[in-house]
Structures are given as structure tokens and as C-alpha cells.
Amino acid sequence: MNDDLLALKEKIRGFEEFAIFKTKNENTVVKFVTGKVSTVQRLNDEVYYVLLKSNKKYIITTLRGNVEIDNFNNLIKIMDEPKLSPKISDNDREYRFIKLDDEIEKIREDPSNVISLVLSSEYPISGIINIRKVSISLLTSKGFNGNDTRNSIDGYFRAFNGDFSGQWAFASSKYSDSIIKDSVNTACEFASINKKIDIDDGKYDVVLSPLVFGNLMNYLAGMSSGLSIMMGESIFAKYKPGNKIANEKFTFSDVPKEDRPSALEFDQEATFTRNKKIIDHGVYNTPLLNNEIAEIMNLETTGNAGWISPTPWTLDVEQGTISKDSLLSGNVIMFNNNWYTRFQNYVEGNFSTVGRDAVVVYKNGNIEGVAGRLRIADSLNNIIGNIEELSKERYLVKWWDAPLPVLSPYVLIKDVKITKA
Amino acid sequence: MDLENVIKRFDTYNYLEARFHKNDSLSIFLMDGQLLGVTKETYSGYSVRAYDKGILYFASSTTPENLELKKVESNGWEELGEEETTSGKYTVNQRKTFDSLPIDEKIKYLKDIYTRMKQLDIKSKLLNFNMYYVESTEDKRIMFKDGSIVEGNVPRIGIYYSLVMKYMDKTVTVWSDEYGGSGGLEWLDRWNIGEELENKIREVDNVLTKGKSPKEGKTDIVLSSMLAGIMAHESVGHPFEADRVLGREAAQAGMSYLRDLNTKKIGSEAVSVIDDPTLPNSNGFFQIDDEGIKARPKYLIKNGEVTELLQDRFSSPKYNTKSNGSARAMSYNREPIIRMSNTFFQPGNMTFDELLEDIKEGIYFKSYMEWNIDDMRLGERYVGLEAYEIKNGEIGDPLLFPVLEGKTTEFLPSIDAADNEIHFYAGLCGKGDPDQAVPVWLGGPDLRLRNVRVKVM
Numbered sequence: 007m008n009d010d011l012l013a014l015k016e017k018i019r020g021f022e023e024f025a026i027f028k029t030k031n032e033n034t035v036v037k038f039v040t041g042k043v044s045t046v047q048r049l050n051d052e053v054y055y056v057l058l059k060s061n062k063k064y065i066i067t068t069l070r071g072n073v074e075i076d077n078f079n080n081l082i083k084i085m086d087e088p089k090l091s092p093k094i095s096d097n098d099r100e101y102r103f104i105k106l107d108d109e110i111e112k113i114r115e116d117p118s119n120v121i122s123l124v125l126s127s128e129y130p131i132s133g134i135i136n137i138r139k140v141s142i143s144l145l146t147s148k149g150f151n152g153n154d155t156r157n158s159i160d161g162y163f164r165a166f167n168g169d170f171s172g173q174w175a176f177a178s179s180k181y182s183d184s185i186i187k188d189s190v191n192t193a194c195e196f197a198s199i200n201k202k203i204d205i206d207d208g209k210y211d212v213v214l215s216p217l218v219f220g221n222l223m224n225y226l227a228g229m230s231s232g233l234s235i236m237m238g239e240s241i242f243a244k245y246k247p248g249n250k251i252a253n254e255k256f257t258f259s260d261v262p263k264e265d266r267p268s269a270l271e272f273d274q275e276a277t278f279t280r281n282k283k284i285i286d287h288g289v290y291n292t293p294l295l296n297n298e299i300a301e302i303m304n305l306e307t308t309g310n311a312g313w314i315s316p317t318p319w320t321l322d323v324e325q326g327t328i329s330k331d332s333l334l335s336g337n338v339i340m341f342n343n344n345w346y347t348r349f350q351n352y353v354e355g356n357f358s359t360v361g362r363d364a365v366v367v368y369k370n371g372n373i374e375g376v377a378g379r380l381r382i383a384d385s386l387n388n389i390i391g392n393i394e395e396l397s398k399e400r401y402l403v404k405w406w407d408a409p410l411p412v413l414s415p416y417v418l419i420k421d422v423k424i425t426k427a
Numbered sequence: 428m429d430l431e432n433v434i435k436r437f438d439t440y441n442y443l444e445a446r447f448h449k450n451d452s453l454s455i456f457l458m459d460g461q462l463l464g465v466t467k468e469t470y471s472g473y474s475v476r477a478y479d480k481g482i483l484y485f486a487s488s489t490t491p492e493n494l495e496l497k498k499v500e501s502n503g504w505e506e507l508g509e510e511e512t513t514s515g516k517y518t519v520n521q522r523k524t525f526d527s528l529p530i531d532e533k534i535k536y537l538k539d540i541y542t543r544m545k546q547l548d549i550k551s552k553l554l555n556f557n558m559y560y561v562e563s564t565e566d567k568r569i570m571f572k573d574g575s576i577v578e579g580n581v582p583r584i585g586i587y588y589s590l591v592m593k594y595m596d597k598t599v600t601v602w603s604d605e606y607g608g609s610g611g612l613e614w615l616d617r618w619n620i621g622e623e624l625e626n627k628i629r630e631v632d633n634v635l636t637k638g639k640s641p642k643e644g645k646t647d648i649v650l651s652s653m654l655a656g657i658m659a660h661e662s663v664g665h666p667f668e669a670d671r672v673l674g675r676e677a678a679q680a681g682m683s684y685l686r687d688l689n690t691k692k693i694g695s696e697a698v699s700v701i702d703d704p705t706l707p708n709s710n711g712f713f714q715i716d717d718e719g720i721k722a723r724p725k726y727l728i729k730n731g732e733v734t735e736l737l738q739d740r741f742s743s744p745k746y747n748t749k750s751n752g753s754a755r756a757m758s759y760n761r762e763p764i765i766r767m768s769n770t771f772f773q774p775g776n777m778t779f780d781e782l783l784e785d786i787k788e789g790i791y792f793k794s795y796m797e798w799n800i801d802d803m804r805l806g807e808r809y810v811g812l813e814a815y816e817i818k819n820g821e822i823g824d825p826l827l828f829p830v831l832e833g834k835t836t837e838f839l840p841s842i843d844a845a846d847n848e849i850h851f852y853a854g855l856c857g858k859g860d861p862d863q864a865v866p867v868w869l870g871g872p873d874l875r876l877r878n879v880r881v882k883v884m
Contacts (some may be wrong), residue, residue: 008687016862035860035861036499036679036869037860039504039673039674040504040674041502042481042502042503042504043481043499043501043502043503043504044483044503044504044505045482045483045485045505045762046482046483046484047484047485047486047762047861048486048487048495048496048497049486049487050486050487050489050495050758051472051487051489051760052489053470064464064465065464065465065466065467066465066466067467067468067469068466068467068468068470069468081465081530083532084460084529084579085463085465085530085531085534086461086531086534088462088464089458089459089463090458090463103506116499117499117502118499118501121501122501125502132677132678134678134679134860136606136754149588158807162678164678166679168678182644191456219521225798237458238554238555238557238590238591239557239591239600282622286642293641313464314464345680345681345801345802346798346799346801348798349601349799350600350797350810351600351797352600353591353600354598356797356884357797358797358799358808359799360799360801362802379801379802379803379805379806381799381801381806381808381832383808406678406679406680406860425807426834427801427806427808
């Protein structure tokens with residue numbers, strides 16, 4: 007197993023420790039523009055990330071297409087001892103995980119069927135379908151030799167109905183025609199709401215769709231990385247595990263052991279991954295850690311290396327107890343989609359993001375109309391602190407502004423600051 | 428030979444480009460003055476792109492033999508224009524090559540900046556200080572079906588930082604995307620990072636310790652070249668990308684207000700915005716684009732009127748025009764798409780003091796900490812970081828985080844003057860799916876806007 011990595015290992019001279027991490031991606035991408043195909047892409051990518059260590063000193067090199075290791079010994083000699091240094095786990099196992107969905111493989115070779123499904127929509131669709139086969143390999147000087155190979159499909163669709171639009175997304179490690187049809191239909195349903203309404207600046211109760219909440223959870227996951235916390239680029243920088251930081255109905259996890267896109271069996275330091283709650287019923291449970299940052303924080307690695315920078319794998323927001331329709335039964339603004347989330351202050355979590363597609367105003371549970379592009383200008387702390395309810399229904403989504411897959415419910419949040427974009 | 432073989436393999440297509448593209452980089456990361464890590468990267472590989480019946484087929488691989496194109500039967504959205512292909516080479520020379528300074532000296536250069544900041548006598552606490560240095564070289568060789576060849580070689584250097592400051596219960600994040608250009612280590616001599624950063628930290632400290640609340644309402648404002656740059660890039664450059672106007676980015680980064688604009692007049696006489704890839708030593712430098720079209724400066728807006736969009740081979744026929752050489756790909760595994768290069772407001776002929784002179788009451792936005800815009804590039808928001816009141820034509824007290832919120836179509840007509848100093852800031856511009864980040868400059872002079880709405884955070 008991993009013969010190419012073993013051959014590369016032979017070229018490494020003069021280092022006490024090393025790790026070679028390889029990603030091989032074979033992706034088919036289909037891009038749609040207003041009900042037609044714009045481009046079909048076949049991207050085959052192999053990247054070798056090589057970690058070379060002498061005592062605490064290290065260098066990381068990325069090689070793609072040119073698998074030759076330069077002589078880094080002299081470079082390391084003149085470098086300072088770094089503040090952090092990757093620690094490879096004492097794991098000498100040979101480990102292989104393969105899970106390939108046959109239907110996904112067929113579509114990856116010939117996407118004609120999914121193209122037909124998308125183009126038979128009620129309204130013209132713009133969007134993307136990604137069909138991926140990803141193979142991750144790791145070889146370490148401690149004897150670990152592992153491979154994780156799986157495939158997945160994800161996509162997002164924006165449906166256009168004159169001045170109105172709707173969007174939906176999906177991600178899955180299993181293929182069925184229904185996931186494409188359902189996503190396209192949901193986007194079209196949102197686009198079919200064709201009455202306009204004007205909304206003033208103020209505080210409102212809002213319902214965030216899984217697309218919008220998924221986007222915010224991507225940021226929250228990034229902030230939960232131990233390195234982000236150390237660098238002061240995180241709302242978690244002010245807290246310690248055990249602190250209550252959100253409504254008790256909110257549980258947020260990293261779940262690499264689930265059968266989902268972007269899941270992984272081992273991290274870059276050869277630690278086997280595990281599911282963990284980052285926030286457990288409103289209480290900050292753990293940051294995401296690798297060996298070196300766990301040591302600094304007096305905690306255990308969570309299996310999220312990233313050498314130096316711990317990284318989330320695939321995200322999960324626990325479901326609530328009421329239906330999505332019940333969330334919309336009062337006076338709320340439902341954000342179908344958002345765009346361009348920008349933080350002004352990572353420690354305080356202040357951000358703004360602009361709603362797009364169907365920003366639907368409900369009064370007594372009835373649709374009053376679409377409010378156009380409203381801006382949420384609040385803080386992430388308030389968003390997770392003011393959660394009132396979450397829906398029973400959850401949707402696994404991955405889209406352009408939420409690159410990590412998130413299984414998320416619809417979420418009702420009280421008193422969110424809204425301005426007109 | 429490698430590219431010739433690729434062209435031969437796929438010569439049944441009526442448009443064809445084959446590309447070898449290599450990106451080398453060395454990055455150094457520092458946290459609180461200590462080395463965090465060094466990475467040395469090489470990304471290189473091949474791509475081929477072909478056009479058939481309205482569909483663009485694109486394939487990429489680390490080896491040319493693995494490139495594979497498979498047609499599908501479907502309605503295609505793309506159109507191909509008739510264009511001349513330009514052969515040629517472009518390069519940026521380094522007066523001081525990257526290897527003229529050993530890596531330990533580069534690390535020392537960055538550490539010295541941190542040491543200087545730590546010694547500053549300020550009331551706020553400097554909680555975090557992260558620095559990132561990157562030197563890179565981009566090499567590409569592109570061959571077209573007619574045998575034309577384009578070769579490009581652009582070395583670049585950039586320094587970025589982020590820091591967190593705290594005074595009592597107020598915390599701010601300060602970051603920079605200012606220092607970047609093409610060339611070599613001579614940029615380190617040109618940039619005066621230590622002094623500029625000292626001044627910035629002192630000013631932010633001044634805002635945190637003495638800043639007062641701004642007044643809500645309509646007022647005159649002056650936007651620094653930094654905010655002018657972000658406005659040129661985000662509110663003019665992006666919405667002037669023809670593919671965005673046509674909807675090719677509709678499900679990704681969005682569309683453009685130009686779709687619904689029924690007039691050529693978009694700004695005041697004082698507003699001219701240019702995109703120019705040929706600026707020497709710029710971050711967004713190139714002389715021939717990735718579709719073999721000669722690059723040139725483009726007036727997007729001239730004296731307040733829309734004059735030209737950014738076009739490539741596939742957008743231009745939909746406008747019955749020609750490509751103006753705006754196609755770029757980030758790396759071998761990305762399709763060329765319409766991109767900005769160096770986008771900026773044209774300077775005027777006033778001095779900064781003259782801009783202020785007849786403002787009785789207003790706000791000077793010197794830097795910002797948050798910015799965003801909607802997907803039509805119409806509604807935007809800037810939260811000031813270093814911001815000051817203007818009183819009777821002079822800079823006054825610092826203000827705590829005034830918010831400028833409004834529409835592009837309100838801001839551009841409200842600009843009544845620009846001063847005569849131009850500054851450029853480095854940035855990475857994101858677009859597309861699979862995502863592509865390309866180096867750019869954004870900039871301009873200081874701009875004066877009349878009677879715009881300012882909010883309180």
C-alpha cells in the first residue's frame with residue numbers, strides 16, 4: 007500500500023522524523039448557467055505534503071507534479087526553533103478504509119443523467135454539481151501507513167423566476183436521483199414566492215435555513231481550531247471549556263466517523279479521528295486540536311491535525327424537536343440563502359452577511375412576501391446565544407459559501423439585528 | 428513537445444488551448460514574534476480546454492497523458508468569438524532575487540517588526556500579532572490550436588499581518604492586505620512597513636482610548652485610498668466582469684447591477700475607474716491573457732459613464748464585441764475566467780487638504796475593519812477602524828467605528844472630487860467554483876463624497 011509514498015520516503019535523508027500526506031482527487035464538475043450547461047470539467051489532482059523534522063525544527067513542503075525533495079537540511083539548520091512543532095502520533099498501524107458508491111462512480115464517468123435531471127426543472131437553474139473520488143494516504147516515520155478512499159456528490163442550485171430566485175444545496179456519500187430532484191424542486195419552490203415586501207432596519211426574529219446556518223457554522227468550525235484561538239481569531243479565545251456560550255438547545259459537532267462527504271479515518275499526525283461535540287447543549291466542550299496544540303492547552307488531541315493548524319472535517323448541528331413549519335408559524339423573516347459573510351472582529355464575533363434569494367417575511371405564519379436583500383449585522387455570539395428553536399428536519403448541505411458539509415436544521419433565532427442592504 | 432502533443436490529441440475541437448502552469452512559493456508564518464512555520468510549495472501541472480457546441484470542456488492533471496475530455500449531449504450556454512491569438516513572452520525582472528537573502532534573515536526582518544511593535548508606548552494591549560510572508564513565482568506556457576504560444580513568468584512578494592488590540596472592554600482586529608507586488612526583494616526596501624505599522628497601531632490606540640461615537644445621519648465624507656481601492660474593486664471591478672453580468676457566476680459570487688442599469692451614466696464627472704494589467708511591478712501584472720489576447724488598460728468608467736466591461740473570448744460574442752484580454756487562471760487545475768488585474772479610481776488634481784477644505788462637518792474614513800456587499804454589488808457596508816471627524820476643513824477627534832452603508836448607485840454620483848495621490852494595495856481576489864484566488868492591486872486617491880448616510884454600529 008502507498009508504494010509511491012514509500013518510494014518518496016527513500017529520498018528523505020538527514021531528518022529525525024517525517025510524514026508524507028497525499029491527497030488524490032478525481033473530480034467531475036458540471037456547471038449550469040440559466041438552464042444550460044456552461045462547462046464540464048475533469049480535474050485529476052495529486053498533492054504530496056511532506057513534513058520534515060529535526061528536533062523541534064520543521065519544514066512543510068507541498069509537491070504537485072514534481073515529486074522531488076530538495077535538500078532542506080541546510081534550510082532547517084539556519085531556522086529558529088519554532089513556537090509550535092507538529093508531533094506525529096505513536097501509531098504504527100497499517101490501515102485501509104475504502105467506501106465507494108457505485109452509482110457515484112458511474113456518474114463521475116458520465117454525468118449525462120444528472121444533467122438531464124437538473125435541466126428538467128420548473129425554472130432555469132444556475133449552479134454546480136461536483137462528483138468526487140478522494141483518496142488520502144499517510145506514511146509516517148513512526149510506522150503508520152494508511153489510506154482512506156471514498157466518493158461523494160454535492161451540488162447547489164439557484165432557480166430563477168423573473169425577479170425572484172431560490173437556492174438549495176445537497177451533499178451525499180450515496181447517490182439517488184431523488185437528491186438531485188429534491189434539491190432542484192426546493193430551489194424552485196423558494197423561487198416561486200413572487201410577492202415583494204419592504205422591511206425597515208430593526209431587530210427581528212429570523213429563521214435561518216440550513217444553507218445560511220451552514221455558512222455560519224463553517225466560520226464557527228474554523229474559529230474552534232486551536233490555532234485560531236491562539237492567534238486571537240476566534241470567539242472561543244475569551245472562553246474555556248465548560249463555559250456556557252450558547253443556548254442549551256444548540257449542540258455543534260465535528261463528525262468524521264459518520265458516512266458523510268469530507269469524513270476521514272485518520273488525521274495528518276496519524277491520530278485516528280473521532281466524533282466530538284465542540285459545543286454541547288450550549289456549553290463549550292472542546293476546541294479542535296492536534297497533538298502540539300493539545301499539549302499547550304493541557305488537553306488531548308481531538309484527531310483534527312492539520313500539522314500546526316487543526317482543521318474540522320464534517321459538521322453537524324443537532325436537530326430540534328419541532329417541525330420546520332412550526333418555526334415559521336409566527337412573525338419571522340426566513341433567510342433562504344446568504345452571501346459574503348465578513349467579520350470585523352473575530353474575538354467579539356461581529357459580522358455582517360447579506361441575504362439573497364428568498365428572504366421571506368412571515369406574519370402569523372402566512373407569507374407576506376420577499377424582502378429582497380436584507381443584511382444581518384450582528385455577532386456570532388448573539389446568533390448562537392439567541393437560538394430559540396431548531397427544526398426536527400435536517401439537511402446535509404455544502405455550497406459555494408459553505409465548503410465544509412453541514413447537517414443542519416432550520417434555526418429560529420430571536421432579536422437579530424437587520425439592516426437594509 | 429508536451430503541449431504540442433496535447434493539441435494534437437484533441438484537434439477535432441474548433442477551439443483549443445493547452446497550458447503548463449507552475450506556481451512555486453515559500454511562506455513564513457510568525458505568531459507573536461516567534462516562528463510558527465515555513466512551507467515551500469510547488470504546484471505544477473497541465474490543463475486543456477476545448478469548445479464544442481456551446482460547452483467548454485476542461486481537464487487538468489499533473490501529467491499531460493492523463494488529460495481527458497468527454498463530450499456530453501446537452502444545450503450549451505457558451506459562445507465563441509473570432510479572435511486573433513497573440514504569441515509572446517512577458518516577465519518581471521527582480522532587482523534583488525529571492526535567494527539574495529537567506530531565510531534566517533527574512534525571519535529576522537519579520538521578527539524585528541514585531542519587536543518594534545511590542546516596544547510601542549500605547550494604552551491598549553497588543554494581544555496577538557500574526558505575520559505571513561510569501562514569495563512566489565508563477566510560470567505558464569500556453570499553446571493554442573493555431574500554434575501560437577504565450578509564456579509568462581511573474582515573481583511576487585507579499586507581507587500580510589493581523590493583530591488584535593484591546594482597551595478596557597473594546598477589542599479590535601486589525602489586518603492588512605496592503606503589501607504585495609511583482610518583482611523581488613527590492614520591495615522590502617520600498618515598503619516602510621515598520622514605520623507604517625507603528626503609526627497604524629498608534630492611531631488605532633488613539634481611536635480605542637479617545638474615540639467618540641459618530642453622529643447618525645447624512646454628512647460629507649472622505650474615503651482614503653484604501654477604501655477607494657476596495658470600492659474600485661468590489662463595487663466597480665466585479666460588477667463590470669461580463670460573465671457576472673451575463674449570469675455565469677449567478678450561483679456563486681453573484682451577478683451585477685449593470686444587468687438592470689438602463690443608463691450609461693453611473694457616477695459623477697469625478698469618477699473614472701481603470702483596470703490595467705500592464706502596470707509595472709503590480710500584483711496583477713500580465714501582458715497577454717490566458718486566452719492569448721493582448722492585455723491593455725481598460726476604462727471601466729470614464730468621467731462617470733460606463734465605457735467597457737471586462738471581457739474574454741466567450742463573453743465578448745454575447746456583447747458583439749472583442750475580448751479585451753481579461754482571462755486568467757489561478758493554477759493549472761483551474762479554467763481561465765474573467766478576472767480583474769489592478770483596479771483603481773483615477774486621481775484628480777486636488778491636494779488632500781483641498782479635499783477637506785470646504786467640508787464643514789464630516790467624517791474621514793482612513794481604514795476599515797469590515798466590509799461587505801450584496802451579490803448584485805449594489806448594497807455595501809464599510810465599518811471604519813481609523814476614522815476621524817472633519818470639522819471646518821480639518822481632521823478632528825477620532826470616531827468609534829462609524830458605519831457607511833448604502834448603494835453603489837448612490838455613492839458613485841456623490842463623489843465630487845479626488846485628490847492627486849494614488850496608492851495601491853495588494854489583495855487576493857476570489858471568484859469561481861472551483862474557487863480561484865488571483866493576485867491583484869486595488870487602489871486610488873482619496874475621494875470626497877457629499878451628503879451620504881452614516882450609521883452607528
